[in-house]
Amino acid sequence: MPIKIPDQLxxxxxLRTENIFVMSETRASTQGIRPLKVLILNLMPKKIETETQFLRLLSNSPLQVDIELLRIDDRPSxxxxxxHLNEFYRQFELVRHRNFDGLIITGAPLGLVQFEDVVYWDHLQQIMKWAKEHVTSTLYVCWAAQAGLKLLYNLPKQTREEKLSGVYVHENLQPYHPLLRGFDDTFxxxxxxxxxxxPGYLETHTDLDILATSDVAGVYLASTKDKRNVFVTGHPEYDALTLHNEYIRDLGAGLEPVMPVNYYPNDDVDNPPRASWRSHGHLLFANWLNYCVYQQTPYDLEHFSEDKFTKDD
Structure with a gap:
C-alpha cells in the first residue's frame, strides 16, 4: 500500500520517479481503508530534503500511511x-486535540547547544509530553533521541569531544525483537x-531495551519495553550524498571537520560515496510501522487510551 501525502508536495x-507508490489525497478519499495517521515533526533546516527522505522510508510497507507535517514554530526559515511551510505544514495548536498512530521527531543541528538554550525547547517538551497521551508510538531520531531521553529519564546532555561522522558497523543484540526482525547480525x-x-550509561540510568550498538558509535537503537518510545541515534533516512554535503558545508565554513569514516571509497573525497545502509533503513521503518504502530494502535483513534499500554507485551 502507498503513503498518502498532499498532491503538490x-x-x-x-518518489514517483523512484517507482514508489504515492497516493494522492484525491484518490485516497475514495478508498474504504483506515490508514495509519503519522505525524512528522521536522526540525531539520532543509525541510523539503528531510521530508522526502523520511517519506521514502515510510513507503516501504504494505500499510497505507497518511502523513501530516508539523513545524515547531512560526519563525521564518x-x-x-x-x-512551502504555509501550504504543507501545520502548527501544533491545530493538531493537539487529535490522536495519531505514530509520531516521528527528526534530528536537528543542535549538538553543541544546551537544551535550555534551544529557542523552542519548552514547546518541544510540550509536544513530547502531549505524545504520551495522544500517540501510539514515537520515533526519536538523532538529536531528538537525546531530547527524548532528557524528557523521559531526565538524563543530562552527553556530548562527544569530536563530532561522530561516517558509516559504522553495528551489532544486532536482540535479533528476535520486533524492531530487528529481518536484520543481519551486523549492519x-x-x-x-x-x-x-x-551503552553502559543508558543501561545504568534507564530501563530501555538496548537493541543495537557500535563499538565506536555507541547505542544505535533502543526502545521502551512497551515500544511506545523508540530511539534511533543515527540517520537511516540519509541519502547517499547527505554526509558529503554536510562535510563540504563544514569545510566551507572553516570548521575543519573530520572526513566521514567508512564513507568515501579509498577515503578519497573525489570518489562518489554509495549508500550501504539503505536496506536496513527501510526495514527498520517497516518494522516500526508494523510492530510498534499498527499492531498496537486502536482501530478508532478517538478511543485512544494510555491504559492499553500499561502492560508488557
Missing part, C-alpha cells in the same frame, strides 16, 4: 520557502552527531 514527484548505518550514547 515536492516529494511526490521525487532560512532554508525552506515560507510558502551499517550512518551517524552525524555530537551527542554521546554510551
Amino acid at each position: 515536492p516529494a511526490t514527484d521525487v 532560512k532554508n525552506t520557502p515560507e510558502e 551499517l548505518a550512518p551517524h552525524s552527531r555530537y551527542a554521546d550514547f554510551a
